[in-house]
Amino acid sequence: MNKKQVTTEHHHFPWDHPRFRSWIAVARACQLMQQTLTRELAHLDIKPPHLDILINLYRFDGITQQELARKLLVGRSNMSMLLPQLEKRGLIERRGDERDKRVLRLSLTPAGRTLTEEAMEIQTALIEKSLTGSPIEDCMTVAQSMERIIATLLKEDGD
Amino acid sequence: MNKKQVTTEHHHFPWDHPRFRSWIAVARACQLMQQTLTRELAHLDIKPPHLDILINLYRFDGITQQELARKLLVGRSNMSMLLPQLEKRGLIERRGDERDKRVLRLSLTPAGRTLTEEAMEIQTALIEKSLTGSPIEDCMTVAQSMERIIATLLKEDGD
DNA sequence: TGCTTTTTGTTCATCGTTGTACAATGATGT
DNA sequence: ACATCATTGTACAACGATGAACAAAAAGCA
Secondary structure (H helix, E strand, O other): OOOOOOOOOOOOOHHHOHHHHHHHHHHHHHHHHHHHHHHHHHHHOOOHHHHHHHHHHHHOOOOEHHHHHHHHOOOHHHHHHHHHHHHHOOOEEEEEOOOOOOOEEEEEOHHHHHHHHHHHHHHHHHHHHHHOOOOHHHHHHHHHHHHHHHHHHHHOOOO | OOOOOOOOOOOOOHHHOHHHHHHHHHHHHHHHHHHHHHHHHHHHOOOHHHHHHHHHHHHOOOOEHHHHHHHHOOOHHHHHHHHHHHHHOOOEEEEEOOOOOOOEEEEEOHHHHHHHHHHHHHHHHHHHHHHOOOOHHHHHHHHHHHHHHHHHHHHOOOO
8 A cells, every 4th residue: 555656657866766865875975085085185285186196006006197197087188187286296107108108107206105105095995984874795796796887888988 | 925025115106005006096096986977977068076965965855964974975065055956946945944044955846856766777777787887796795895995084184 | 110009198168166254134232 | 223144146267178270299001
């Protein structure tokens, strides 16, 4: 009786779909996490986009701007705007490749490496704190779902 | 034996933490979804931020700018910039409240309602397509995890 | 070799978002 | 009633992100 009573209910508002509601939650969580991280990184004078760059240079020394942009899912022009800032602050270095004079190879300076480690500490702590409510196996389920989404969206991106 | 073998592994780079990797996947998926949605909404001449506004007006007619900003987790100034655009395009209406002359009550015009329905159709289709790989129960797990994160981050936000 | 195409990075104009300062209105307390 | 404080929306400057147009270098091909 009070099951759902679908009678002529073809209305189907988007927010009645379970997948839609799930995704809205994901988007909200992402937005909030970003804002919180921005606040917690403020005293290091960097923002999430900068941290994304630094972490990738930490992992992949000597990467090019092109590769970096691809990993971050942003345009090359974005890197052209942000990287000179980090370079002026002495956090990174840009050296031209001798084999291919088009590319600039990026690497962290010692100061940059130190700052990156501090920032990663903050980010990791924030993530751990926010996810402690979820058992590891749930996190794995989340990760798998997200990987699938990424694969789906990337597939038709480069078609 | 091949359980984890933690030996002297205190290195613990962030990307070795399962929760960290999970969250990175969430952030990436979110970014990709946003970009894809932007492309698919292009022919309607609106972007995700506009759609967020329209959907909320669709659900909550007569909402104020303040309430809208709070729901969207953005600043009031943001609404002050975007809403006049939508008003000029004849998609929404802003009427002053008579009881409280400070607030502006927002509502969709018929044209706005039509456009919103088209856009929601697109968004719903995109979400369904991206999540068809994940069983509903996984989506529920994801939603629960995200709700917990949202609650955690909101709690210390308004302290 | 010489021509075309691709790749890499920069520049620029445009737009969304933020935070701050501000004006107008309402609510509170004496 | 009056002063004080809070709330709502706006104006403005600063910044990140985007896409298009551009120059330089490399790769592919005749």
